[in-house]
Amino acid sequence: MRIRAAVLEEFGAPLRVQEVDLAEPRAGEALVRLAACGVCHTDLYTASGADPSGYAPTVLGHEGAGVVERVGEGVTDVAPGDHVVTLFSPQCRECEHCRDHRTNLCLAIREQQNLGYLPDGTTRLSREGDPIRHFMGTSTFAEYTVMPEIALAKIDAAAPLDRACLFACGLSTGLGAAINTAKVAAGSTCVVFGAGMVGLGAVAGCRLQGAERIVCVDLSEQRLELARGQGATDTLVGGPETVNEIAELTGGFGADYTFEATGSVRVMQQAVESARMGWGLATICGVAGKGETLAIIPRFLITGRRVAGSSFGGVKGRDQVPQFVERYLAGEIDVDPFISHTLTLEEVNHGFELMKAQDGIRSVIEFA
Ligand SMILES: NC(=O)c1ccc[n+]([C@@H]2O[C@H](COP(=O)([O-])OP(=O)(O)OC[C@H]3O[C@@H](n4cnc5c(N)ncnc54)[C@H](O)[C@@H]3O)[C@@H](O)[C@H]2O)c1
Ligand SMILES: [Zn+2]
Ligand SMILES: [Zn+2]
Numbered sequence: 001m002r003i004r005a006a007v008l009e010e011f012g013a014p015l016r017v018q019e020v021d022l023a024e025p026r027a028g029e030a031l032v033r034l035a036a037c038g039v040c041h042t043d044l045y046t047a048s049g050a051d052p053s054g055y056a057p058t059v060l061g062h063e064g065a066g067v068v069e070r071v072g073e074g075v076t077d078v079a080p081g082d083h084v085v086t087l088f089s090p091q092c093r094e095c096e097h098c099r100d101h102r103t104n105l106c107l108a109i110r111e112q113q114n115l116g117y118l119p120d121g122t123t124r125l126s127r128e129g130d131p132i133r134h135f136m137g138t139s140t141f142a143e144y145t146v147m148p149e150i151a152l153a154k155i156d157a158a159a160p161l162d163r164a165c166l167f168a169c170g171l172s173t174g175l176g177a178a179i180n181t182a183k184v185a186a187g188s189t190c191v192v193f194g195a196g197m198v199g200l201g202a203v204a205g206c207r208l209q210g211a212e213r214i215v216c217v218d219l220s221e222q223r224l225e226l227a228r229g230q231g232a233t234d235t236l237v238g239g240p241e242t243v244n245e246i247a248e249l250t251g252g253f254g255a256d257y258t259f260e261a262t263g264s265v266r267v268m269q270q271a272v273e274s275a276r277m278g279w280g281l282a283t284i285c286g287v288a289g290k291g292e293t294l295a296i297i298p299r300f301l302i303t304g305r306r307v308a309g310s311s312f313g314g315v316k317g318r319d320q321v322p323q324f325v326e327r328y329l330a331g332e333i334d335v336d337p338f339i340s341h342t343l344t345l346e347e348v349n350h351g352f353e354l355m356k357a358q359d360g361i362r363s364v365i366e367f368a
Helices: 041-048 110-115 161-168 170-181 197-208 221-230 242-249 265-273 298-302 317-329 345-356
Strands: 002-008 016-022 029-038 063-071 083-086 125-127 144-148 152-155 189-193 213-218 234-237 257-260 281-284 306-309 339-343 362-366
Touching: 002 345, 016 144, 016 345, 029 083, 029 161, 041 345, 063 144, 063 161, 083 161, 083 317, 152 161, 152 317, 161 170, 161 317, 161 339, 161 362, 170 197, 170 257, 170 281, 170 317, 189 197, 189 265, 197 213, 197 221, 197 257, 213 221, 213 242, 221 234, 234 242, 242 265, 257 265, 265 281, 339 345, 345 362
Parallel strands: 189 213, 189 257, 213 234, 257 281, 281 306, 339 362
Antiparallel strands: 002 016, 016 125, 029 063, 029 144, 029 362, 063 083, 083 152
């Protein structure tokens, strides 16, 4: 079929929205009609050419939500008409990692996905017979996509898809960092560095876990206001004195749990240093620049602090994304304040501009 899609042709150049060909789903795959898709830093990172593992041409986009149209042979978990959220982090339920509760890093299709192919090593996307690679196994800046069944989370059809799409990436990452990775205990004190989509999700996750005190640190007053809306009890403008300021706020000791959601290694260091001696846990969500390293004075570790990393918030997507969506429908997660702009696919490059200008948390592309 012919579909409209936003193609990254050349690093550093705007995406070109055009018609491309999409082949029918093969065994284990489903054809999804996209209803909405968030625009995320990772799309921009790849488009800019900064990501060393990037490739072109490819159809970008990974924060999709839509409706299953057709399924390939052997597909049992989704059926036409099902509402789904796309998962760049799949869950096969069979590999060593899927069967272990300690990780969400499914091993089933990693290699092919990282190269831009579907699990059988080919693409469904093409143009005049030349393959176009799939981005993050999702390629959701498009009217339709073909994806493996194991990378689709079936959600309650009552959830508006232009809200549900945020659970495809940043929001679930933040929620999961607090709920799965840190397992924040009720009554505890938390600090979240960064109030973008991931950090705000972490604030909401700490609140859902029953944290008593949630300090959010960001450079933008506007974003700190959003953090208060998600449950932050205290806010701080970040700077070189932040670790001391947090110590003052927490009786000199630091927080039970800290979260880093900025991508800055300097802030990661602050997150480690503001975790409490004895048992403080620093959870790192941000993606640092190529070659950067995180400096930790070993004394911080010997005195009982721990550091954890979190990819997609440790969320096993097919199981847990539907649960998050249920909690949203139950009124426990306030998604609306995250959506600042609604765009058409044609306006995708404007979405990148808004993101560069830190204008709002998320622009969402809606498909007619
Ligand atoms: N681990 C994962 O699976 C995963 C998933 C999605 C995104 N990420 C990463 O998480 C990070 C955050 O993503 P996002 O979409 O929320 O980004 P974002 O750019 O919207 O938010 C980052 C925030 O950090 C703030 N910040 C910058 N410097 C700061 C400082 N010194 N002190 C305090 N705050 C500071 C900025 O003002 C901004 O609000 C990025 O590095 C992103 O690549 C990771
Ligand atoms: Zn994303
Ligand atoms: Zn797996």
